[in-house]
Amino acid sequence: MGWHEVLGHGAQIDRFRRNLKSGRLASAFLFIGPEGIGKQFFARKLTQALFCEEHSEYECEPCSHCPSCQQVMTGTHPDLHFVELLAGTAEIRTAQIVGGAVKINDKEENFPGVCYEVNLKPISAKRKVVIINDADSLNDTSTANLLKTLEEPPPGAVIILLGTSLSQQLDTIISRCQVISFNSLLPEHVQQILLQQRVVNDSNQALELAMISNGSVELARRYLDSELLETRSELLNLLATLPQHPEKLSAMILKLVDVKSLSRPEKMEQLEFLTSIVVSCLHQVLLQLSGQSPTGDPLLQEIGRRIVDDWSGDVETCLACIDRTLETSFHARANANVKTLIDAWVDDLSQIWIHGGFKLPT
């Protein structure tokens, strides 16, 4: 019942408990944290706490079973308006924010627009709540319109934007929202969620998935596909031989990303997935270089050790490699050519790696 279903975000729950108890709730929030750690689930739990028929919002204790709480979770509550990327699109369509028609698979769908909906009188709750998932993918027109609503929010309305990083948000959005940071989940929390949601039944398998997924339940789910585990292992092994064979690493990544049947957003998602594996390995190298105990699964630790054994640079070199890899995800969103993007990334990575501490201009 209630908040106990939310694992690993206790400080954030306490914060909202205090806000609601004192009757001071902001009108706009920006939840920031990695993908797949439960930000959306948290936003829905908060909405339940505001809409619950069993408990007043001052109690901030959703019952989870009254009709309102259930409607919030199933997405059918008339006062909760939810926006997310439509399948196969790279940005939130302006119509989803301001209203209008969008063509989806040759069928036209009409959206009233959340900026309009949030201004309507609540139907069964005391307020309107808007959750904008994938807020990293708002375009300029959507952002400009949303800013007007954030500047003059309708009385009682609560708007929650969910994003992965502050660097993806405009200062104008950040300054109008209360920013709440969410951290990655601990492996034991991911393990517990995987068992609770019956993603797997075996607790050892759940722990193994949790260890390799960097605190993301979403990633753990994806790893259940055994091909992905093989891909991860192959990628990590090629990463260990990067200075000798950069061409092998870029060829493997290109083969996995530049697949004809994938749409551009799907290609970018695949590339981000692969870069996240590289970053997790480089973090491992960083830990070992700075004398801290390794934290990942056995394969990651072993590859980390192999890399550190031949490492000619220092901690700064490793940080530069991490920065360069993170930049790749960023450039991917700017419509760069996939092959050029991957070749440039792997080439720069091997150069930084070999020449120790040398940071290439970006």
Ligand SMILES: [Zn+2]
């Ligand atoms: Zn309830």
